[in-house]
Amino acid sequence: MSNNIIHAYAALQPAQELVPYTFDAGELLPHEVEIQVEYCGLCHSDLSIIQNDWQVSQYPVIPGHEVIGRISRIGAGAQGLHIGQRVGLGWTAETCEHCASCLQGERIFCSDLVPTIVGHAGGFADKVRASWQWVIPLLEQLDPITAGPLLCGGVTVFHPLMQHKIQAVHKVGVIGIGGLGHIAIKLLKAWGCEITAFSSNLAKKHDLLKMGAHNVLQSDDYQAMKSYYSQFDLILSTVNVGLQWNEYLKLLSPRGAFHFVGAVLTPAQIDPSILMARSIQLTGSDTGTPATLKQLLAFAERFQIRPQVEVFPMSQVNQAIAHLKSGKTRYRIVLKADF
Structure with a gap:
């Protein structure tokens, strides 16, 4: 089987339940990193994209933008990362790296910013890809189960x-x-x-x-x-x-x-x-730059800040979404990949 095949859960139409979805992601590009997903947070923004609340969704939608996992493949142009390294990925998957905002270190204002779950395959999957600048190394001391929600929320x-x-x-x-x-x-x-x-x-x-x-x-x-x-x-x-x-x-x-x-x-x-x-x-404001993400993770590690989470198997993603909609979540849901 091709290394480029990704197994995921996707909404095929607005507000539909997620269904198993397999696709060929194509060859890994030089600037990309592929992450083997271990855990992925479930955020209200995922619901908004599934439901097309913001009128920007592109179907099929593969949600998930609070990803924790280990690097499985690295593109030839990626820098400062290595195979097997535990990393995180948040709201942003890619920026252009040549506009004024990117050059000034303010990548969140990039006009060509690609969100991880809009026109891009997110982390409710066995693997996810992103530009290396947005793949954030995790300190091994951080709990991988609770670290995901730090990357967006x-x-x-x-x-x-x-x-x-x-x-x-x-x-x-x-x-x-x-x-x-x-x-x-x-x-x-x-x-x-x-x-x-x-x-x-x-x-x-x-x-x-x-x-x-x-x-x-x-x-x-x-x-x-x-x-x-x-x-x-x-x-x-x-x-x-x-x-x-x-x-x-x-x-x-x-x-x-x-x-x-x-x-x-x-x-x-x-x-x-x-x-x-x-x-x-x-x-x-919405999210933050790679530099801010790294500052946050260092701060969270120093003070042992752990979001309070409820864990569901990723295969129970629809039950997890229903639980989030019920308002009974205390206080963040994390999905554990079980493909």
Whole structure:
């Protein structure tokens, strides 16, 4: 059998269950690395692509962009990697390497960026390929079962902390304590910040306090929020639903920042006068560069930061997706390859 045959799980049409799917990936290109998949996280972004929520999906869709595995083949032009090395792959599989953004080290703004699961075969498979620049070496001390979610969910919430120069003296709020939000709490605890979690489900309160949150508030209890006005240096929103954003802006201290990392599908209604009165920053970001990914993994190894995961065999991917949709996941799903 050809080395180029890949076995995967794919959605053939929008919102369909995934089915076994085999394809010939062609010859390995000089800049590519092939990874034998061990584990792959299941992210809400995978659901969005399966369902074509963002109108960018290309079918068949092979989801999976929080990949952990070992290098099985290396293209002739790949640098700094070796066969058998444990590596990770996140949201991005390839960038052009010659545009202004790439040359400035800001590859996430590359106009030719190829997401791992859009027009590209993702990690719900026995093997996955990517450009070598985006294949991130893992320290052997990192737990391979829990490391995958750091490569997308983790870097998504890590990047704003770097962007806004967050320090231990700062007070940070996190809206939405799911896959992204719970990693944010773990990172902020290691950072030394005072943390307030905003959750729609106060049944999680015990978990959140144990993770490191100092305060837990109902995310739509705007009356209770009034006692927190002008206190936060940063509020990080991980949710994909609309809230009364102006009530959250009132929680920020002068020159504080409100940062979106959750892709809300409805336009946000913002009162500019609130921004003006305190010189508040309104920002957003998605993932991070290879350099930021490496910084995050080093930080996670140093402080033993491990996302809280539930593990399913990859052959039970549809059951895992149903569990994620149920809202009962605590707090991230990881699929173990069992081809």
